[in-house]
Amino acid sequence: MRLINRSPARPLAVALAAAPFVAVAIAYAIGSEIRLAANPADKLLPAPATILDTAIRLFTEPDRRSGEILLWRDTAASLLRLLGGVGIAALTSLILGMLIGLLPYARRGLSGFVAVLSMVPPLALLPILFIVFGLGETAKIVLIVIGITPFMTRDLSQRVLDIPHEQIVKAQTLGASTWVIAARVALPQILPRLIANVRLSLGSAWLFLIAAEAVASDVGLGYRIFLVRRYLAMDVILTYVIWITLLAFLIDWALRLLTRKAFPWMEAGL
Amino acid sequence: MSFVSVRDVFQSYGNRPILERVNLDVAEGEFISIVGASGCGKSTFLRMLLAEEQPTRGAITIDGGAPAVEPGLERGVVFQKYSVFPHLTVRQNIVAGEGFQTASGRLRGAKRREALDRADAMLDRIGLNHVADQYPASLSGGMQQRLAIGQALTAKPRILLLDEPFGALDPGTRLSMHQFLTELRAETKMTVFMVTHDLEEGFKLGDRVLVFDKPRWDPHDPGAFGATITYDFDARDRGIPFQRILDLYPSLARAS
Numbered sequence: 001m002r003l004i005n006r007s008p009a010r011p012l013a014v015a016l017a018a019a020p021f022v023a024v025a026i027a028y029a030i031g032s033e034i035r036l037a038a039n040p041a042d043k044l045l046p047a048p049a050t051i052l053d054t055a056i057r058l059f060t061e062p063d064r065r066s067g068e069i070l071l072w073r074d075t076a077a078s079l080l081r082l083l084g085g086v087g088i089a090a091l092t093s094l095i096l097g098m099l100i101g102l103l104p105y106a107r108r109g110l111s112g113f114v115a116v117l118s119m120v121p122p123l124a125l126l127p128i129l130f131i132v133f134g135l136g137e138t139a140k141i142v143l144i145v146i147g148i149t150p151f152m153t154r155d156l157s158q159r160v161l162d163i164p165h166e167q168i169v170k171a172q173t174l175g176a177s178t179w180v181i182a183a184r185v186a187l188p189q190i191l192p193r194l195i196a197n198v199r200l201s202l203g204s205a206w207l208f209l210i211a212a213e214a215v216a217s218d219v220g221l222g223y224r225i226f227l228v229r230r231y232l233a234m235d236v237i238l239t240y241v242i243w244i245t246l247l248a249f250l251i252d253w254a255l256r257l258l259t260r261k262a263f264p265w266m267e268a269g270l
Numbered sequence: 271m272s273f274v275s276v277r278d279v280f281q282s283y284g285n286r287p288i289l290e291r292v293n294l295d296v297a298e299g300e301f302i303s304i305v306g307a308s309g310c311g312k313s314t315f316l317r318m319l320l321a322e323e324q325p326t327r328g329a330i331t332i333d334g335g336a337p338a339v340e341p342g343l344e345r346g347v348v349f350q351k352y353s354v355f356p357h358l359t360v361r362q363n364i365v366a367g368e369g370f371q372t373a374s375g376r377l378r379g380a381k382r383r384e385a386l387d388r389a390d391a392m393l394d395r396i397g398l399n400h401v402a403d404q405y406p407a408s409l410s411g412g413m414q415q416r417l418a419i420g421q422a423l424t425a426k427p428r429i430l431l432l433d434e435p436f437g438a439l440d441p442g443t444r445l446s447m448h449q450f451l452t453e454l455r456a457e458t459k460m461t462v463f464m465v466t467h468d469l470e471e472g473f474k475l476g477d478r479v480l481v482f483d484k485p486r487w488d489p490h491d492p493g494a495f496g497a498t499i500t501y502d503f504d505a506r507d508r509g510i511p512f513q514r515i516l517d518l519y520p521s522l523a524r525a526s
Contacts, residue, residue, distance in 0.1 A: 164352035169322055170418075171355075172341040174367050174425045180375035184366070188357040265357045265405040 046235040054235035055242075070224065071243070078209060078221040079247070081137060085144025086205050090198055092145070093152035097190070100153070101160020102182055111157065118150030123211055130216060140212040147208040148201040152194075159193045160186050192263045199255050206248060273298035273461060274319075274429060279328035280496070281314055287496035288314050292328070294480070294499060299459045303476030303505070305469055310482040311497040316433055316465050320345055332428055343371065346427030350434045353418035354406045360417055361402040364389040367424025389424070396420040396450070412443035416450060423458065432464040436471065444468075448475060472505075479503040 008016060025048075032045040046054075058071045096114065099106040126143055133139040163186060171181045213222030221244055228236045259266070272295035279292040288311045296302055306312045317323045318330060321338035329337040332344055341347070354363050368385045369377045377385050393399040396416045398409075406414055415435055422430060436444045452475065455462065466472045472479050481501035488494040507513040516523040 166349040166352040167355060169320065169341055170347060170349070170353055170422075171370060173320070173343070173345050173347050173422065173427065175343040175371035176375060177373070179373075180370050184370065184375040185355060263357070265359075265407065 043232045043234055046238070051235050051238055055239040058236065058239055071240075073219055074221045074224050074240075075243070075247070077219045078213065081140050081213075081220070082144065082202075082205055082209050084137075085141045085209070086148070086198060086202065088141065089145045089149040089152060089201070089205075090194060093149050093156055093197070094190075094194055096149075096153045097156025098160060098182055098186060100157035101163075101190075102178070102186060107157075111154075114150055114153050114157075118154060120146075120150075122147035122208060126212060126215065135216045140209065140217070143212045144205050144208045148204050152197045152201055155197055156190055156194060159190045163189055192259050192266055195255050195259050199252050202248060202251060206244065210244075272296060273300075274330070274332055275334075276330050277328050279318065279325045279330060281311070281318060281323070281325050282496065286493050289325075289482075290496035290498055292498050294502075296461065296463075296478075298461055301455060301462045301475060301477045302464070303472035303479045304463060304465045304482065305467070305472045305479060306482035306497070310484070312465050312482045313433065315482065316431055316463065319429070319463055320347055320431055343425055344428045345431060346422035346425060346429070347431045347433070348415065348418045348422055348435045350437045354414055354421060356406055359403050359405055360398055360409070361386070361389050361393065363406065363417055363421050364392050364424055367421045371425070392420050392424055395454075410443070411439050412447055415439065415447060419451070419454070423454070423460070427460075429461045429463065432462065434465055434467060437467060444471070451475060473503075473509060476505045479505050 007013075028045070029048055032047050035042045035045050036047060058069075060069070062068055063070050096110065100111050100114070101107070122143060125146060126139075129139040129142050129146075133142060167185060168181060171185045176184070209220075210222030210225070213220040214226040217223040221240055225237050225240050274294070274296040276292055276294035279289060280287070281289040292315065304312045304315065314323070318325055321330075321341050324337075324339065331337055335344075338344065347353070355366065358366060365377065365382075365385050368388070369375060369382075376382075390399060390402070393402055396419065398413060398417060398420070401409060401413065406417065409417065419430075419435070436447050439447060448471065454460075464472070464475065479501075480499050481503070482497045483500040484495055484497045485500055486495040503509070504511055
């Protein structure tokens with residue numbers, strides 16, 4: 001039998017999915033063991049048990065100076081920025097994408113501009129944003145918006161254009177106005193794509209968020225990582241990295257669930 | 271007398287003529303089959319009937335009205351594919367035939383309930399009431415086309431345009447769709463234009479069969495001339511003409 005026609009049975013499939021995670025954990029444990037054997041005060045690869053202790057401390061013990069648990073404060077601040085930025089970007093790209101996809105006038109006027117805009121490297125604009133908007137929340141949210149809106153807009157407008165022309169003509173023969181075609185034919189069909197876009201852009205959004213927090217901030221997950229870097233506190237950094245990964249995974253999972261629940265017609269054919 | 275009138279219609283894309291000097295008169299309630307080789311302009315002609323395209327010269331009018339500049343309520347259409355909305359259930363697709371005309375695209379209150387009742391009656395007629403709450407993607411090809419025809423009829427068009435509506439169906443389903451369309455026509459007396467590749471289907475369903483072809487042909491430049499209606503065949507009474515001539519001229523009947 002050819003390799004392309006072989007697929008693993010259920011228990012083996014689960015084991016295969018877990019294998020890379022286990023391999024990385026074992027590799028880390030071995031590396032940590034070797035370094036700690038040579039120098040018990042080594043900070044570069046703290047033992048897994050140390051990381052666990054640190055994680056429990058970070059999640060439960062309040063800061064001695066402010067009396068707040070910093071990790072939760074950082075999480076709240078970062079999530080607020082992230083969701084604010086992604087939310088604004090999603091709404092903007094939805095409106096622009098619909099306009100470009102449906103109206104030839106908007107397409108002529110905007111699509112070239114959006115295409116050029118999406119080539120601008122957002123991080124290069126970060127200094128400008130800090131100068132214009134100051135060091136507060138605005139600059140960080142605007143960076144996320146600028147970073148992900150153009151490519152979401154390009155994709156959504158293309159999806160609107162991909163709606164079969166027959167459907168648009170059919171809607172016209174049923175007497176639908178431009179507004180009705182936008183609201184009842186195009187919008188429901190690209191909303192699932194919008195959510196898929198948000199899922200794809202969350203990676204870049206986290207990147208822009210952490211970059212902005214690293215440069216200028218006084219709270220946030222990215223800020224904390226770059227702060228404790230000065231003390232070589234690898235246990236704290238690793239806890240934060242795992243926590244961010246978990247948050248990103250949970251958001252992605254929630255959005256996938258939302259797509260399945262909210263758009264039953266997408267799976268009707270399966 | 272003529273309901274749909276096509277007068278001296280020319281169509282060309284850039285310098286390439288597609289159709290030239292097309293003239294046609296269709297009475298209300300006639301079923302017109304349009305056949306012809308690929309690329310002979312029959313689909314272009316249907317798009318012009320639909321007002322999706324404007325002819326470069328000439329005009330197409332329905333019931334003496336002004337030539338349309340965009341598709342509208344007067345014309346109903348069923349394409350080979352993508353004629354129903356995948357995100358609406360079967361019943362919602364039928365209701366859309368009425369709801370899309372409103373400013374918001376939705377019906378509310380009493381109007382909505384009445385439309386739902388009418389939709390159920392229509393679903394009964396097209397035999398889809400058992401799948402009313404399913405999405406089109408879960409229906410077979412024949413059911414989707416029945417739904418598309420029902421949806422088009424719900425908007426009460428003056429003429430119904432069918433662009434190879436049964437082209438993607440298997441032979442058995444196709445036969446039952448012929449039956450369905452014949453019955454529906456007997457009930458509604460709708461004026462229908464149908465483009466088809468299947469000659470048998472065209473002659474079986476149509477009152478008239480129009481053949482599109484190029485009357486002039488330049489072997490050095492096959493694209494030099496456009497096509498037109500080269501044959502207008504009376505397909506009523508199994509294609510045998512003059513069967514009802516005595517109905518038209520009662521004096522002759524008396525003489526015999």
